[in-house]
Amino acid sequence: MIRKTRVLVAATAVLALGLTAACGGGDDDSTTNTSAAKPEFNAAMTKVYNPSDKKGGTIRLANSGDWDTLDPGETYYGYSWNFLRLYGRSLLTYKVEPGAAGNELTPDLAEGLGVPSDAGKTWTYKIRSGIKYEDGTVIKSADVKYAVLRSIDKETFPNGPAYFEQFLNLPAGYKGPYKSKGVNTDSAITTPDDTTIVFHLKVPFGGFDYLAALSQTVPVPEAKDTGANYKQHVVSSGPYMFDQNNLGKDFSLKRNPNWDAATDPIRKALPDRYEVSLNVNADDIDNRLLSGDLDIDVVGTGVQPAALGRVVGDPALKAESDNPVLARLWYTSINGTVAPLDNINCRKAIEYAADRTGYQTAYGGPLAGGDIATTLMPPLIPGYQKFDLYPAGADNTGDTAKAKEALTACGHPDGFETNIAYRAERPKEKATAESLQQSLARVGIKLTLKPYPQGDYFSAYAGNPPFVKANKIGLNTNGWGADWNDGFGFLSQIVDSRVIRETGGSSNTSVRDPDVDKMLDAAIAETDTAKREAMWGPIDKKVMEDAYILPGVYAKSLLIRPKKLTNVFISQAYNMYDYAALGVA
């Protein structure tokens, strides 16, 4: 008996010793706020929070999942594009400045913005000379051409954006430089000399500069390209290069000795290192942000519900958060292929009767859900025009009187029945469907909820026209975030009827208006930026007049501001903290 107790005591002592020994290396002052600025709610929204030029330090970031890919030719997430500016320079990029300037393009690898010719079918960029990769090799225009062409190989890189194959005048059947070796691609891209690159398009596209800002124009040295394995070591053209890279676990960046600050007016490159952990528990990330053990939740889409309650309820914590609006709309598609929604007045009845406040509450309220939307384009998009075709009453709960009028006009004065589809794994969409079920029931429109798996939602269910017709899916919850903040980036995939395929798969499930298609084509071709921006608003209005979409909320996210970093501000291009600006206090 005594022996056993002694053993127990000894074991505990060993454990305690081990603890204190390991504890010795722990961080001591992680809870003190070492920044000089005073924390305030939304302090980093429109101005620089805690400005400083101090160099040095390590920034610690974490991702609740895996990075989609570090390969600039294939990555397709806003946070990845934001972060990529640290190890890659695309032809153009977004200004590293707070406020509206953050949404403006500025030359990065290029010397200036693109020069259109041939009515917008040809775009020329001059590349800065003397910029080097991490190994000292000089970057040439041929490297940018190679980078763009390799991203077209969708068998090797299936996940990336497909804009270049959509617009470039590539030879027929071109499959990328691996499979179509030696094929002459001068019809699409020419490089008259080492510092000039010219893009030749199939149709005029006024917004080509936005494509030049995509990560797919980050130069890739052909000699060091390893295809699907390139992401194991991406050759850096930016101020930082990869130090360690354990795919699926973590990676770190260190300074690129061959980056020349004189060639880079955009980046200050203050920190010495970046350390990113992957697949970290999401709630744990929030706890670590709040305690100061972590600087940034790199995905940048906001805190989890558990932390949200804590932050919103505690004024001290709320002062250390920012609430940016995203270029994302949560909405419900109204399908005109399902009777009686083929009659515009029945669709309008839904627009009037929907409880907008209920929609907002379903998504998390005004702070974490978003602002009530009355248009398709969020206010962030240049060309946004404010209008409200279906006023929902003073309290935004819907106008049942007008709804009933519309129902009478469409021949169903007592309402009708239809189904609403939503993605089963998304509780907010379920809550939205339930809210609509309740609010539309007030005027006699009976909705039956139909959940479907989100993986195949667009290819097999709500986005598959034969399925929709056969199963009478009159409404389906939907959402869209622009690939970049302009009308084309926002509208083209959700209001162009020509993206709808009988085999399914498009995000546009309901908008079929040939007039809208014509307006889109005209806007896409317009090379004058100011004129083009003025053309998106009328398209938005026309779709709303057709009542094919019921807008819900302009999404917002709640971000916890880093306690130990400098130059913290929200980038209006990425709607999260600008990763290219940060320094360590």
Added chain:
Amino acid sequence: MITYIIRRLFAAIVLLFIVSAATFAIFYLVPRLVGATPETLATRYVGRAATPETVGLIAHKLGFYDPIWVQYGRWVKAIFVGADYNIGTSVEHCPAPCFGYSFITHQPVWPDLLNRIPVTLSLAVGAAVLWVFFGVSTGVLSALRRGSLLDRTAMSFSLAGVSLPIFFTGMVGLLVFSYKLQWTAPGGTYTPFTENPGKWFYALLLPWCVLAVQFSAQYARLTRAGMLETLGEDYIRTARAKGLRERDVNVRHGLRAALTPLLTIFGLDFGLLIGGAVLTEAVFSLPGLGKYAYDAITNNDLPKVLGVTMMAAFFVVVANLIVDLLYAVVDPRVRLG
């Protein structure tokens, strides 16, 4: 003894084949029941901008157009002779054993598995040592002091330990011990033993304790019950009457007889834990097999799922084999075979 082991290993291999075939069948046949085609399957592995051409390309690349038995045969063959994989700029050879390439990351699965086993093993072995030690000793003490305050307190704690789910105790543990008190490491800070033993220990301390709290409860109760039963036997009275030390009576005669059920449970628990301490690894962000399995399943990444399933099945089988062998050691009445 040797023939017994060989027979068991042979049965294990057959079992692994059955498990892998079942996984394959579930992955490919179940979607077919709801009308999936190779293209709809492939849409999970392409980006949101994918055209029908891209979907077709990927369906072809991942082999969805081939009959299931051809795909299965290809996978089995790769395990024995390796396979070639086109990474774009060249063709990479994946040496045997090749468990295929991830549908999502296009990286080979086997190196991932090898990388993650040490993490799960560290977690499982450390926790096992703790829970067996504390569980059995608590159980023995409780049995010997039946009805005392110690017994009642110990059993109440063990009831709490077994009832509270790991994602609760884990998250609360992190909040209290890591973030408020700063005694233990925050989540996601695992360092391999070979890199820094001190940091390795520090990172795993809280997960070990949390897991041990969960499991030792079961073992305490089992040990207590087993011991109470054996201590009531006649031969215990005889041993005491013969004048043996109290400690010999309790441990050599009492506890040893109660060990058999404990061994069975331990074999199962340990095997399962190696195969996937999913919740613990998820809560503490440990890059082990469990988290790998969870991510693979949520992403419908078949090669990864197959790899982890094979690994888990293998460990369960080995753990059970060792347990069966240990029976012969613990209980001389048992004859193997």
